[in-house]
Amino acid sequence: MNIVKQSPSVLVFDSGIGGLSVYNEIYNKIPNAHYIYVFDNEMFPYGDKSSNFLINRVNSIIEAVTKFYPIDLAVIACNTASTICLPNLRSKFSFPIIGVVPAIKPASLLTKNKCIGLLATKATVERTYITDLIHQFAAHCTVKLLGLSELALIAENKLQGVTVDMKQLKELMQPWLRLRTIPDTIVLGCTHYPFIKTELQMIFPQSNLIDSGHAIAIRVCNLLNDKYKLDRIIPSTSKNIVLSTVYTQSVEKLIKKLSDYNLHKYHTIDISLA
Ligand code: DGL
Numbered sequence: 085m086n087i088v089k090q091s092p093s094v095l096v097f098d099s100g101i102g103g104l105s106v107y108n109e110i111y112n113k114i115p116n117a118h119y120i121y122v123f124d125n126e127m128f129p130y131g132d133k134s135s136n137f138l139i140n141r142v143n144s145i146i147e148a149v150t151k152f153y154p155i156d157l158a159v160i161a162c163n164t165a166s167t168i169c170l171p172n173l174r175s176k177f178s179f180p181i182i183g184v185v186p187a188i189k190p191a192s193l194l195t196k197n198k199c200i201g202l203l204a205t206k207a208t209v210e211r212t213y214i215t216d217l218i219h220q221f222a223a224h225c226t227v228k229l230l231g232l233s234e235l236a237l238i239a240e241n242k243l244q245g246v247t248v249d250m251k252q253l254k255e256l257m258q259p260w261l262r263l264r265t266i267p268d269t270i271v272l273g274c275t276h277y278p279f280i281k282t283e284l285q286m287i288f289p290q291s292n293l294i295d296s297g298h299a300i301a302i303r304v305c306n307l308l309n310d311k312y313k314l315d316r317i318i319p320s321t322s323k324n325i326v327l328s329t330v331y332t333q334s335v336e337k338l339i340k341k342l343s344d345y346n347l348h349k350y351h352t353i354d355i356s357l358a
């Protein structure tokens with residue numbers, strides 16, 4: 085029997101545009117779902133915020149969104165938030181919540197010189213979650229951590245049309261360029277970084293740069309397929325939505341760009357309603 089259901093509503097969340105790299109992978113796999121992309125530009129960047137602040141903030145935002153939109157699944161498309169907020173979110177909301185985890189495990193299988201680099205925000209590289217992940221999957225490798233606050237902003241600016249300053253980027257990568265053994269596998273442990281992958285690849289031409297976007301999309305697809313049988317759903321006719329926590333000039337510029345991502349309707353979300 086052909087049971088046809090409405091397409092599920094998928095919330096994708098990040099501090100900024102980084103989550104679009106994950107959203108894009110999910111959208112390409114499941115174009116029929118309805119998407120709500122939410123970004124907390126008021127508090128960007130998350131990489132320099134405390135754990136407690138992020139737990140409360142992300143909780144309030146997701147709660148505010150659920151006041152207006154029914155959500156079937158949420159993706160925390162931000163490594164900085166995922167490495168700290170998931171247990172709390174999962175205890176509060178009944179829909180499945182998927183987080184992004186830096187691709188340490190795949191990197192440990194790919195590396196030939198047994199030297200892996202993890203490029204992420206300052207907050208992410210300091211988390212015990214990361215230490216545990218390395219212990220669990222890459223104990224046989226040397227893992228070099230580089231926590232930077234500037235890279236996410238460089239990626240934000242690039243999406244708004246600003247050319248990446250290669251001299252500045254190379255300067256930021258100096259700690260690794262000075263190493264005797266350069267990581268042959270570099271994990272992009274922040275969802276913003278796939279947007280500057282080309283530039284990073286120019287600096288590390290011999291290294292393999294990997295991220296978790298595709299793996300997350302597969303996970304979302306499997307989870308939704310179990311419940312909705314994705315080949316039988318009624319495709320969403322509602323416009324995909326973008327929500328941000330504050331309206332600024334950059335948002336105004338960004339909105340035009342977002343139609344390239346099939347995100348067509350913008351609102352500001354008032355998190356005091358959470
Ligand atoms: N996109 C984010 C991440 O994956 C956060 C960047 C930031 O806000 O500092 O970690």
